Amino acid sequence: MNKADVLVIDDESQIRKLLQISLESNDYNVIQASTGKEGLILSANHPPDLILLDIGLPDKSGHEILKEFREWYNNPIIILSVQDNEADIVSALDNGATDYLIKPFRTGELLARIRSAIRRSQNIENNTTITCGDIKIDLVARIIKRKEETIKLTSTEYNLLALFAKNEGKVLTHQFILKEIWGYSYQTETQYLRVFVGSLRKKLEENPNNPQHIITESGVGYRFQ
C-alpha cells in the first residue's frame, strides 16, 4: 500500500475522469474534488502526496485555493492552466505552485511532471553530485562533465547551472533566477539571463538550437532536465 495519493481538483468531470484513469493505471491513488472547497476538506483529513489544481475554478479562483493550501500543505501542487496565461502561471509559481501544465497536455508529460515533483519532495537530502543525461555536476568540487569530458564554465555560468541542477525538473521563473544569481535589483534584467542561458547551452547541449537540458518555458522561465 505505498501508492501515492493524488488529489485532482477540477470542475470538469471529463478531465477528472481522464486524469483518474491515466493516473490509476500508472499506480497512483486518485481522489477527486470538483471545487476548491471540497478539495480543502478532503485533504485536511488525509493530506495527499500531490495535488493537481485547475487554476480556473468556479467557486474560488485557483490562486486563492493555492494560497490557502500553502498555509499548511507542503507537498507538491501542480497547477493546470489554459494557454496564453503566462502572467497567471508566473503568479501561481510565485505563490508556491510546484509546477504547471497547459491544457491540453499529453498524459506522458503529466506523469513525468508528477513523478519528478514527488521525487523531489521526498528526496531533500543534499546531493553533492547531480547526473542529468550525459551531464554530471559535482557541486562540491565544482566540476562539470559531459560524456566524461570536463567543461569549463565562468563563475556566473557555474552559479546558473548549479541553481538549475539543484532544481532539476522544476520550472524556475525568470525573476527567481535573476534574483538568485544577480540579486534583487536585477529582477527585470532578462537580457542577462538570455545571454548566459545561450552560452551555457553552447557548452552543455549537443545541439544548442534544440536544447535537451535547459528548456525554455515560453513567457515563464526555464526548466533544467
Place this chain on the structure above:
Amino acid sequence: MGLLRTRKYSKRNQYLISTLLILLTVFMCFISVGVIGYRAVALILLLVVSLNAILFDIFPVLLSALLSALIWDFLFIPPTLTLHIGTPEDGLMFLMYFVIASINAVLTYKIREVERKKRDEEEKEKAIKLYNTLLNSLSHELRTPISTIIGAIDTIKDNQTKLSDNNRYELYSEIEIAGYRLNRQVENLLSMSRLEAGFIKPKKDWCDLNELVFAAIKDNKDERNCHKIEFNPNENLPLFKLDSGLIEQMLHNLIHNSIQHTPKGSIIKIEIGNSEANCTIQVSDNGKGFPANEIDFVFDKFYRLNNTSTGGTGLGLSIVKGFTEAMNGTVYLENLPQGGAMFTIEIPCEFSRNTDLENE
C-alpha cells in the same frame, strides 16, 4: 453617378467652396453684365447653384441658392445696390429663381440619398456573404476533426475484437491529429477575437529570435515531414525587446501557411536580421507564389485563395498582420522572381548587444 458620390469635403469646406463659387461667378457676371444683360446673369447663377447641388450637401446648396438670389437682386436687378425690385416681371423672375434653385438642391439631395441607401444595402449583402463564407469554412474546419474523432471512436467501440492492432493504432493517431487540429483552430479564433477586441497588449521582454525560430519550426514538426525548412541561426543577432509569445505564433502561422500551400518537397527558408531600428523576419518558399491579383487580400480576415483545396480558416495570415501591427510593425508579401513567395516582417524594437556582460 460618380460625381453624385463626392462627399469628401468637410462641412466647413462645403460652405466655403460653394460660397466662393457663387462670389466668383458674381464677379465675372458683374464685369460682363453690360454685354449679357442682368437676366442672363440669373441663368448663369442657377447653373452654379446646380453645380453646387451635385457636389455638396443640402444646406450649403440652399445657402448658395439664397445668397445668389439676394446678390442677384442687390447687384443686378434695377434699381441696383438696393434690395428693391422695380418691375413685377423682375419680382416674378426673382421668386422663380429662388424656387428653382431650391428645388434643384432638394432633388439632387434626394437622388443622392437613394444612391447611398443602395450602396449601404450592397455593402450589407457583401458582409452577409463574407459571414456565410466564414461560417462555411469555419464549420468545415471544426467539423472535420470532430467527425474524425467521433467516427474513429465509434469504430473502435463497435469493433472491439475485429480491429487489427495496426488499424486501431491508426485510428488513435487520427484522433490525436484531429485533437491538435481543433486546438489550433480554437487558438486562432481566440487570437483573432482578442485582436478584434483590441485586447492584444504586447508584453515586451528581451528575446533570442534564433531560439524562437527553432521553437516555431519544432512546433510545426508533425506537418513538415514532406517539406524542408532551412534556417541558419544568425549568430551575430542582438537580443530584441519583443513579445516572444506573439512572435512565436506569427512564425508558427507563417511556416504553417507555407507548408499548407506549397507542394510536397518544397523548401521553406527563414531568415532573420536587423536594420537600424527594426528587427526583420523573412519567410520564403519555392512554391508557386500567389496570384498577382490576390496578393493584396491574403492578409484579410477569412480570405482564402480562390482555388485552394487545402484547409484553413483564412485566419493565420490575418493574425500575423494583426500581431505585427500590434507591435507597430509592418508585414508584406511579394512573389519572388525565381518563383515562390516571401513574407517580410519588420518590427521596430530596442535591441541589446550585451555580449560584453560581465562573464568572469
